[in-house]
Amino acid sequence: xxxxxxxxxxxxxxxxxxxxxxxxxxxxxxxxxxxxxxxxxxxxxxxxxxxxxxxxxxxxxxxxxxxxxxxxxxxxxxxxxxxxxxxxxxxxxxxxxxxxxxxxxxxxxxxxxxxxx
Amino acid sequence: xxxxxxxxxxxxxxxxxxxxxxxxxxxxxxxxxxxxxxxxxxxxxxxxxxxxxxxxxxxxxxxxxxxxxxxxxxxxxxxxxxxxxxxxxxxxxxxxxxxxxxxxxxx
Numbered sequence: 705x706x707x708x709x710x711x712x713x714x715x716x717x718x719x720x721x722x723x724x725x726x727x728x729x730x731x732x733x734x735x736x737x738x739x740x741x742x743x744x745x746x747x748x749x750x751x752x753x754x755x756x757x758x759x760x761x762x763x764x765x766x767x768x769x770x771x772x773x774x775x776x777x778x779x780x781x782x783x784x785x786x787x788x789x790x791x792x793x794x795x796x797x798x799x800x801x802x803x804x805x806x807x808x809x810x811x812x813x814x815x816x817x818x819x820x821x
Numbered sequence: 822x823x824x825x826x827x828x829x830x831x832x833x834x835x836x837x838x839x840x841x842x843x844x845x846x847x848x849x850x851x852x853x854x855x856x857x858x859x860x861x862x863x864x865x866x867x868x869x870x871x872x873x874x875x876x877x878x879x880x881x882x883x884x885x886x887x888x889x890x891x892x893x894x895x896x897x898x899x900x901x902x903x904x905x906x907x908x909x910x911x912x913x914x915x916x917x918x919x920x921x922x923x924x925x926x927x928x
Contacts, residue, residue: 748908748919748922749865749908749910749914749919749922749923750902750919751910751917751918756916763915765916766916799864800864805854805870805871806855806867806870806871806874807853807867807870807910807912808855808857808867808910809867809869809870810875811864811865812864813863814863814864821910
């Protein structure tokens with residue numbers, strides 16, 4: 705059974721950093737691209753970033769480019785999202801998702817990130 | 822960015838009724854489209870990919886169609902468990918973009 709489990713969320717002040725992790729199991733992690741998607745009641749679902757199978761190619765939405773870094777460790781079956789210079793508008797539930805030909809076929813349960821002073 | 826205009830925003834249907842949800846892309850997305858269902862407090866679940874391919878385990882009452890810029894999701898025979906929010910997603914071009922969602926309720 706495919707499982708994606710996010711961790712690392714929480715309350716953080718504006719301008720500070722947070723690192724999310726997503727532990728994957730139930731499939732050959734290194735065969736799939738991975739992604740982060742966030743959701744808020746006002747903006748809905750937003751794709752944040754994607755990473756290729758080997759980690760050599762990364763893609764970001766403009767509003768997080770230069771502040772967020774997606775990475776993965778295929779030996780640990782884990783992907784990460786390093787979030788720096790956080791802003792209030794980054795407040796959201798962040799989902800880890802498996803990315804392939806079917807787009808996002810499996811999602812984690814989500815982790816809450818709140819940016820507030 | 823490709824804009825995905827989803828309609829309607831909300832929909833109320835009787836049990837057994839057939840319902841349709843539409844997504845209009847601002848440019849051709851070459852069938853790189855997926856549909857998701859989301860229940861309250863849960864993560865989205867994939868229903869349809871490549872515009873018309875049913876994800877494994879999804880009931881056959883769900884179907885997708887469309888091409889170019891116009892796509893639709895049809896539920897043939899509304900069931901109680903079909904209540905929830907539905908979203909489309911285009912995967913043709915970065916940034917990947919979602920529709921704004923349709924809230925489907927039982928009448």
